[in-house]
Amino acid sequence: MLNVNRLSLVKPSCGCRFARQPCFIFLCWLGLLAAQSNAQSDPGIPHLRKQGTATQLVVDGTPFLLLAGELEEETSTSLDNLRSVWPTLVQMNLNTVLPVVYWGLLEPEEGKFDFALVDGIIQEARRNQLRIGLVWFASWKNGLSIYAPHWVMKDYKRFPRARLRDGTGLQMFSSIEGYSGATRDADARAFAALMRHIKEVDGQQHSVIMVQVENEVGMAGDSRDHSPAADKAFAGPVPKELMDYLQQNKDTLIPEFRRVWELGGFKTSGTWEEVFGANLATDEIFEAWHYSRFVGRVAQAGKAEYSIPMYVNAALHRSSTIADAVGKERTGGGFAFGGPMDDMIDIWRVGAPAIDMLSPDCYNNIVSSCRNYDRSGNPLFIAEASGGAGGAANVLYAVGRSAIGSSVYGIEFNLMRNDPANELGRIYRAIGQLMPLIGEHQGRNTMAGVLLQEKSQVENVPLGDYTMSVGFGHDRRPGGAARAPAVWRGGALFLMTSPEDLYVIASNDIEIAVTFTPNTPGPKLVGVSMVEEGSFVDGRWVLGRSYVDHRTSNNDAPLLLPAAFHRIDAHSEHSILRVKLYRWE
Numbered sequence: 001m002l003n004v005n006r007l008s009l010v011k012p013s014c015g016c017r018f019a020r021q022p023c024f025i026f027l028c029w030l031g032l033l034a035a036q037s038n039a040q041s042d043p044g045i046p047h048l049r050k051q052g053t054a055t056q057l058v059v060d061g062t063p064f065l066l067l068a069g070e071l072e073e074e075t076s077t078s079l080d081n082l083r084s085v086w087p088t089l090v091q092m093n094l095n096t097v098l099p100v101v102y103w104g105l106l107e108p109e110e111g112k113f114d115f116a117l118v119d120g121i122i123q124e125a126r127r128n129q130l131r132i133g134l135v136w137f138a139s140w141k142n143g144l145s146i147y148a149p150h151w152v153m154k155d156y157k158r159f160p161r162a163r164l165r166d167g168t169g170l171q172m173f174s175s176i177e178g179y180s181g182a183t184r185d186a187d188a189r190a191f192a193a194l195m196r197h198i199k200e201v202d203g204q205q206h207s208v209i210m211v212q213v214e215n216e217v218g219m220a221g222d223s224r225d226h227s228p229a230a231d232k233a234f235a236g237p238v239p240k241e242l243m244d245y246l247q248q249n250k251d252t253l254i255p256e257f258r259r260v261w262e263l264g265g266f267k268t269s270g271t272w273e274e275v276f277g278a279n280l281a282t283d284e285i286f287e288a289w290h291y292s293r294f295v296g297r298v299a300q301a302g303k304a305e306y307s308i309p310m311y312v313n314a315a316l317h318r319s320s321t322i323a324d325a326v327g328k329e330r331t332g333g334g335f336a337f338g339g340p341m342d343d344m345i346d347i348w349r350v351g352a353p354a355i356d357m358l359s360p361d362c363y364n365n366i367v368s369s370c371r372n373y374d375r376s377g378n379p380l381f382i383a384e385a386s387g388g389a390g391g392a393a394n395v396l397y398a399v400g401r402s403a404i405g406s407s408v409y410g411i412e413f414n415l416m417r418n419d420p421a422n423e424l425g426r427i428y429r430a431i432g433q434l435m436p437l438i439g440e441h442q443g444r445n446t447m448a449g450v451l452l453q454e455k456s457q458v459e460n461v462p463l464g465d466y467t468m469s470v471g472f473g474h475d476r477r478p479g480g481a482a483r484a485p486a487v488w489r490g491g492a493l494f495l496m497t498s499p500e501d502l503y504v505i506a507s508n509d510i511e512i513a514v515t516f517t518p519n520t521p522g523p524k525l526v527g528v529s530m531v532e533e534g535s536f537v538d539g540r541w542v543l544g545r546s547y548v549d550h551r552t553s554n555n556d557a558p559l560l561l562p563a564a565f566h567r568i569d570a571h572s573e574h575s576i577l578r579v580k581l582y583r584w585e
Contacts, residue, residue: 043061044059044060044061044206045203045206045307045308046058046059046064046206046208046209046210046308046309047307047308047309048309048356048379048404050443051063051442051443051444052442052443052444052445053402053443053444053445054402054442054443054444055379055380055402055404055443056404056439056442056443057209057210057309057404057405059131059206059209060206062439063435063438063439063442064095064131064209064404064435064439065095065399065404065405065431065432065435065438065439066095066096066131066133066209066381066404066405066406066407067093067094067095067096067395067405067406067428067431067432068094068095068096068097068098068133068405068406068407068408068411069089069092069094069096069097069098069387069407069408069409069411069412069414070097070098070099070135070383070384070407070408070409070410070411071085071097071098071099071100071410071411071412072409072410072412072413073100073137073141075099075412076099076100076101076102076117076121077102077105077117078117079117079120079121079124082099082120082121082124085412086124086127086128088412088415089128089130089411089412090128090130091415091422091425092411092414092415092422092424092425092428093425093426093428093429093432094130094411094428095130095131095428095432096130096131096132096133096209096405096407097125097130097131097132097133097411098132098133098134098135098212098407099121099132099134099135100134100135100137101117101118101134101135101136101137101194102137102147103136103137103138103139103147103148103149103152103187103190104147104148104149104150105117106118106190106193106194107149107190107193108149108150109149109151110149110151110186113190113193113194113197115194115197115201118134118194118197118198119201122201122202122207122208125207126205126207130207131206131207131208131209132207132208132209133208133209133210133211133212133407134194134198134208134210134211134212135211135212135215136191136194136211136212136213136214136215137214137215138187138190138191138214138298139173139183139184139187139214139217139294139298140172140173140214140215140216140217140218141214141215141216142215142216142315143172143216143217143218143219143220143315143335143336143339144171144172144220145161145171145172145173146171148173148187152183152186156169158182159173159180159182159183159186160173160174160179160180160183160227160229161173161174161227162174162175162219162225162226162227162230163225163226163227163230164221164222164226165222165226167226170220170221172219172220174225174227174229174230175217175225175287175290175291175293175294175338176225176227176229176230176233176290177233177290177293177294178229178233179227179229179230179233180290180294183294184294184297184298187298188297188298188300188301188302189301191213191298191299191301191302192301192302192304192305194302195211195301195302195303195305195306196305196306198306199305199306203306208308209308209309210308210309210310210311211302211308211309211310211311212310212311212312212313212359212383213295213298213299213302213310213311213312213355214295214298214312215313216313216314216315216336216339216361217291217295217312217336217338217339217340218287218291218315218317218335218336218337218338218339219287219334219336219337219338220334220335220336220337221334222330222334222337223280223283223284223287223330223331223334223337224283224284224286224287224337224338225287225290230290233286233290234271234272234273234286235271236271237269237270237271238269238270238271238272238275238276239289240269241350242289242347242350242351243268243269243275245346245349245350246261246346247268249346250266252376253346254342254343254344254345254346254375254376255323256321256322256323256343257285257322257323257343257344257345257346257347259323259326260276260277260281260282260285260322260323260326261275261276263277263326264276264277272285272286277326277327279325279326279327279328279330280325280326280328280329280330280331281322281323281325281326281328283330283337284322284325284337284338284341284344285322285344285347286338287337287338288338288339288340288341288344288347288348288351289338289347289351290338291338291339291351292340292347292348292350292351292352292355293351293352295312295352295355296348296351296352296353296354296355299352299354299355300353300354302354303354309356309357310354310355310356310357311355311356311357311358311359311381311383312340312348312352312355312357312358312359313340313359313360313361313383313384314336314339314340314341314342314358314359314360314361314383315335315336315339315361316341316360316361316362316364316369317334317335317336317337317339317341321343322341322343322344323343340358340359342358342360342369342372342373342375343372344358345358345375345376345378346376349376356379357378357379357380357381358373358378359373359380359381359382359383360372360373360382360383361383361384361385361409362382362384362385362394363384363385363386366382366385366394366397366398366451367397367451369382370382370397370398370401370403374401374402374403379404380398380401380402380403380404381403381404381405381406381407382394382398382403382405382406382407383407384407384408384409385406385407385408385409386408386409386418387408387409387410387411387414387417387418387419387424388414388417388418388419388423388424389419389421389423389424389489389507389508390489391408391414391418391419391424392419392423392424392426392427392491392507392508393451393489393490393491393507393508394406394451394491395424395427395428395431395491396427396431396449396450396451396491396492396493396505396506396507397449397450397451397491397493398449399431399438399449399493400447400448400449400450400492400493400494401449402442402443402447408424423507423508426575427505427507427575429575430505430535430575430576431493431505433535433536433537433576434493434495434503434505434536434576436539437495437497437503438495441495441496441497445462445463445464446463446464446495446496446497447463447493447494447495447496448461448462448463448468448493448494449491449492449493449494450468450470450491450492450494450512451490451491452470452471452472452488452489452490452491452512453488453489454488455472455488456471457471457472457488458470458471459471461494462519463494463496464496464499465499465518465519465520466496466516466517466518466519466526467516467517467519468494468514468515468516468517469514469515469516469517470492470512470513470514471512471513472488472490472510472511472512472513473511473512473513473560488510489508489510490506490507490508490510490512491506491507492504492505492506492507492512493505499581500580500581500582501578501579501580501581502578502579502580502581503576503577503578503579504576504577504579505575505576505577506577511560512560513559513560514559514560515559516559516581518583522583523583523584523585524583524585525583525584525585526581526582526583526584527581527582527583527584528559528579528580528581528582529580529581529582530546530578530579530580531546531559531577531578531579531580532544532545532546532577532578532579533545533546533574533576533577533578534574534576534578535574535575535576536576541578542574544574545574559579
C-alpha cells in the first residue's frame with residue numbers, strides 16, 4: 001500500500017547530477033513502489049483469497065484454518081504470566097494463539113517503543129509450533145479507552161473524549177473525524193511501528209498471520225457521541241464518499257441497512273437525519289461511519305508497513321436488525337453503537353477499506369451469527385467464542401460453513417472452567433488432521449456443518465450429490481440401553497470427497513442420525529458399505545477400528561453417528577469417521 005506522505009519525504013540517495021530533477025525523483029518513487037510491491041507479493045505472506053463461495057486464509061502458500069484461542073487480557077501482560085500457559089495450549093491442539101498487544105506497554109513514552117514482550121511471545125509461539133493472531137488493544141477495548149499509554153490518557157484536550165447528551169464526559173476517546181485526529185494519528189503511528197517491527201522479525205517465518213485492530217469498538221451509554229464536534233458533524237451533510245458508495249451499490253446493499261435509506265426516500269444528499277431519518281438507526285449509522293474511518297486509518301498505517309490480513313471484532317449488543325430501530329426513541333444505556341455489526345457491513349466497507357473482515361464475538365447463537373456475517377463478500381471468522389463441549393460443536397458448524405476459523409476466548413482456562421474432558425481439544429485435533437482436505441473443499445458445496453440444539457430438531461442439508469436429513473438418534477452406550485442426555489446438543493462436520501466417500505467429525509457422545517437422499521439421476525436409495533474410525537497421520541489414513549454394525553441409510557434405517565451403537569472414545573487418538581456410500585434400488 002502506498003503511503004504518499006511517507007514517500008514524499010524520501011530523498012534520492014544517488015549522487016548523480018540528475019538527482020534533483022522532478023522526473024528522476026518520480027523514477028525513484030517508482031523504484032521504491034516496485035520494491036514495496038515485490039515485498040508484499042511474496043506468496044508466503046499470509047493473505048486472503050477466494051475459492052468458490054468461500055474466502056480462504058493462505059499461509060506459506062497453503063490454505064490455513066485457524067483453530068485458535070484468545071488469551072485473557074492479564075495473561076498477555078508479561079512473559080512470566082505466559083510461561084505456564086504454553087503447555088496447555090499445546091494440550092488443547094491449537095494451531096494459533098491470539099495474545100494481546102497493549103498500546104500502553106508498547107509505547108510507554110511518546111515515540112519510544114518497547115518490543116521485548118512482542119518478541120518473547122513470537123519466540124515462544126515458534127518453540128511450541130503455534131501461529132499468532134495479534135490483538136491490538138489501543139484506543140478502545142470493549143468500547144472503553146483503558147489501554148492507551150498514560151501520556152495519552154492524561155492529555156484529554158489533545159485526545160478528546162466522547163460525551164453523553166447532557167455533556168458528561170466518558171472514559172472513551174471520541175471517534176469523530178476531524179475532532180479525534182490527534183488520537184487517531186498517535187494510535188496509527190504506534191500500530192505502524194508494531195507492524196514494521198513484525199515485518200523485520202517475522203517477515204520470513206510468518207508466525208504472525210493476522211491482526212485484530214482495536215477491540216469491540218462502539219459508543220456506550222448513549223446512541224451516539226454528543227461532544228460539540230459530534231453534534232456539529234451530525235447536523236452537517238452525509239459525506240459525499242458515503243453517498244457515492246450507496247448510489248453505486250444500491251441494489252446490493254445489506255437489506256436491513258438499505259431499508260433505512262429507502263424509508264428516508266433514497267435521498268442522495270442532505271444531513272444525516274434528512275437522508276436516514278430522525279431515529280435510533282441514524283445515530284448508529286453516524287457512529288459506524290466515524291468509528292470505521294478512525295479504525296480504517298489505523299489499519300491502513302499498519303498495512304503500509306506489513307500487509308497481512310486485518311479484522312475488527314463485533315460485540316453483538318442487539319438482537320434486532322437496524323431496520324427495527326427506525327422510529328424508536330433515542331435512549332442511552334446501550335453498548336457498542338456504531339461497531340461492526342452485520343447490518344453495518346456496507347458502512348465499514350467504504351469507511352475502512354483496509355479492514356479485511358468484520359468478525360462476530362459469538363457466545364450465543366452461532367447459526368445466526370454465521371448467516372449474518374457470511375454475506376456481502378465478508379469473510380467469515382469467529383473472533384471470540386465459548387469453549388467446552390458446546391464450543392466444540394460450534395466450531396464444527398462454523399468450519400462446515402467454510403469459516404477461516406474460530407477462536408475461543410480465555411483459552412488458557414478452558415480445561416479448568418469448561419472442558420475437563422478436553423472435548424474442544426479432541427475436535428481441534430480431528431479438524432487439524434482434515435485441514436488439507438478442508439482446504440480443497442471450502443466453497444465447493446462438498447462440505448457442511450450441522451448444529452442440533454433441540455431433541456426434535458431435523459436439518460436438511462445439501463452435500464454434493466445428496467441432501468442429508470440430520471437429527472438426533474437414540475443415545476446408547478456399547479451394550480447399554482438408550483438414555484436421554486441432560487442436554488440435547490451436538491454438532492458434526494461432513495466432508496464429501498467423492499459421491500461415495502465421506503468423512504465425518506461428530507461432537508460429544510450424543511448419537512446423530514443421518515439419512516441421504518440423492519439429488520442427481522440414478523438409483524434412489526443410499527446404502528452404507530463401510531464405516532471406519534481412524535485418523536490421518538502425516539497425510540495417511542490410519543485405521544483405528546472398522547464397524548460392521550452400521551445400518552443402511554434410508555428413510556427406515558438411518559446411519560447413526562458417531563457409529564451405530566458404538567462410541568468414539570474421546571481420549572482415543574482417533575476422532576474421524578470414514579464412510580463409504582453406494583446407491584441402489
